[in-house]
Structure formats: C-alpha cells, structure tokens
Amino acid sequence: MALLSKKDTNLILDPLADNNPITIQVLGICSALAITAELKASLVMAISVIFVMGVGNVVISLLRNVIPSKIRIIAQLIVVATLVIVVDQVLKAFAYELSKTLSVFVGLIITNCIIMGRFEAFALGNGVWRSFLDGIGNALGYGVILVIIGFFRELLGSGTLFGIPVLGDPIAKTGLYSIGYENNGFMIIPPAALIVVGIIIWVQRSRNPALVEEN
C-alpha cells in the first residue's frame, strides 16, 4: 500500500463494514432491493454505481469551488444524470436483455441517495484523489450488500447462480432435489429482499454491538 496512506485506505475500507452506506447510513436502498432477485443484475447494478460514483465524485470535487451553493443540487443532478445516461446507453448497446431486466432502475441511480449524500458530505469539501477513493469505497460498500442479497435470493429462490443451476435440476430431480429439496419461491418476490436486508443488519449488529441503535 505504498500508493495509499493509512487514512486513504480507511476511506475505502470503512464503507465496506462499519460505515456501510446501506446498513448504517441508510442511503440508496431503493435499487438495492428491487433488482436483486438475480445475482447478475445485482452485479451489473453495483458496477454501474461504482462507475457513476467514482467519476461523479471526481467531477464534483473539481467543480466544488465553482458551483454556487444555492443551485448546487441542480448542478449535482445534472452531473449524475449525464453519467447515468452514459451507463444506460452502454447497457442498451452491449447487454440489451439485462437493460430490460433493470428497466427504470438504471435511471433511478440519478436519485440514489448514496450519490447525492456523498457529494454533499464529502466531494464538496475534499480534494480530487480523496473524493475518488471515497466514491469508490462507498459504491463498493453498496455493491457488497447488493451481491450478498442477490446471491442468497437467487440461490434459495431459483437454485441457480448467474443463471447456472448449482443445486441440481428441479425437474429431473437430481442433486439436492433428489432428497426432497424445493426452491423457495418466497425469495423471488420483492418483500423477501427487505427481510434479507433485515437479517444482514441483524448479523452485522450482533457482531459489532457498538452499532446497535435505540428503538
């Protein structure tokens, strides 16, 4: 880690666990839930957000002395919207099927509060390199949760990972299905995502009691 000082490393590592944007800062939850029924969609969403956050934080950090504070929300929205258009067009060009699955949720990256939250809390007051690291760190923290939710929902709900059956064939009754295992259709429906996040929060806070909130 010659490239990164200890302080800079923390910028990346903190949001992965103890300062996670989803479970601790309560930011960017909408998209974390809606598109996580499949691992592939979760992963693509995570990558898109990492791109938008990384570049967006750099742009806002560069412009931070130019943007008048009164209209900063609109200025920030324009920067994010431009980056999201790029992501959306790239997805439509190279992964059309996937862009159909993600549907409006790519557009909703614009209003993903992680992005606005980090612009407001960090990029407006810090240098370019640190803002970039902060953006990547927070987007990674978001991505980690997304991938965990996607993994469990796809594995338990459809018995597949990335669309490849891993628990055997449910129709031919091979693998786990031969001993009576059934796919849990509950994991596919939207409310299951909320409950999985609830459980992730539960596990995280049992491991680190300092994070426990009041009722």
Place this chain on the structure above:
Amino acid sequence: MLEHLELFFKSIFIDNMVFAVFLGMCSYLAVSKKVATAVGLGAAVIFVLAVTVPLNWLLDQYLLRDGALAWLGPEYADYNLGFLSFILFIATIATMVQLVEIVVEKFSPSLYNSLGIFLPLIAVNCAILGGSLFMQAREIPSLGLALNYGISSGIGWFLAILAIAAIREKIRYSNVPAPLRGLGITFIITGLMGIGFQSFGGMLTGDNDPPEGTETTTAEKTEEKEIIEKEIEDDKKAVSYNDVIKE
C-alpha cells in the same frame, strides 16, 4: 371512467411505490419515526407527483418518444430523443420542487417551517423520478391517466409511510432483540407489510397491459385505434378534471 378507477386502485395497492417497487425507501426509513412529520412529507410527495408526472408525460409525448417531434414537421419525424429523458425529467422535477418551495414559503410560512428540509430533499426522492419513469415505461396513454397515476401513486406512498410511522411509534414499547432495534426491525416489518400488500393482487379485475417485449399483432392494432379514440376523449375529460383539482 373504469380505467381511471382501475389505475387508481392498482397504483395505490397493487403497484404500491414502497411495497412493490421499493421507491422512496430512503426518506421512508429516515422520516418515519413520528407520524406528524410522516404526514407532512407524504402530503408533499402526493403534491409533487401530481404536478411532475403529467408535466413529464407532456414532455415525453411531444419531445422525447420515438417520432414525437412530428408536430414540428415531417422532416423531424425520425428523431428519437429518448436518451435525454433522464436529464429532462430530473430537470423538471428539480424546477417544480424549487417552485413549490417558493410558493409554499410565500403563502403558508407555517407549513414551510414544519416541512423544513424535507421539501428540497423531495427532488432526490426516487419515488418522484420513479413515478415519471414508470409512467414512461408503462406507456400511460393520456394526460388524464398520467395525472391520476401521479396522484394515486402518491397516495400509496403516503399510506405506506403513515402506516410504518404509526407502527414505529408503538414499537418503542416492545422488547426487540438489541441488534435488530431501529433499522433492522423496520426493514422486517416493511417486508411483512409488503407480503400483506401482495394479497391485493387478487383485486385486479382484468389486466389490459400486454406483456413486455411482445410485438403488436393486428388484433392489438385495432385495439390501439380504440385506445387513441379513448385518449382524445380522455384529454377532454382531463382538462375539466384539471380545473376541478385547481379549484
């Protein structure tokens, strides 16, 4: 009239913004500790959705969709500015929120003070942008229906935040396992409420939306003609409807 009623109940209960598509979750979780603030924010969301969805419908219809520029002249009919919709929608929303803020501050300072920072934050509430994007994705056929969609999905969001705020006020007196307190239990309760709301799916009398990705057949084309005729009627109705709302 029937389709208005159907869309109204469908957007409130079946396609509920919070429980079916998880829009506006951040403010839903952050502002739902007290019923009073939840009501204020919910009302603001209904209002902003009712204004921005029809406005964005007009933008989509006459500027953005494939061939929408035909009214400028035949040489413009081939343009598809759809890729600009994110930026135009968000600009409309940010402008309208700013406008609402100014008007409320001028005419009702007490309401302005009680809403405080929530009002500007509505601009980045995904429920608002989501409303417009779903309006576009589901191809809502007329301005009247778009207005209906905006208001009813706002009401759905309002109901959701009201319910969770009431539950959270009561849950303070229960003995929740320590690591689940606060955020964790709120997530799980929302999940359970979502399962409850799924049972409203049985309310659907008949779903006229063609499944996504199907190509139009000749039968559907004749249907389309009927829809267009209805649309014209609806637009006439929508004008009178709008006037009623303003009064």
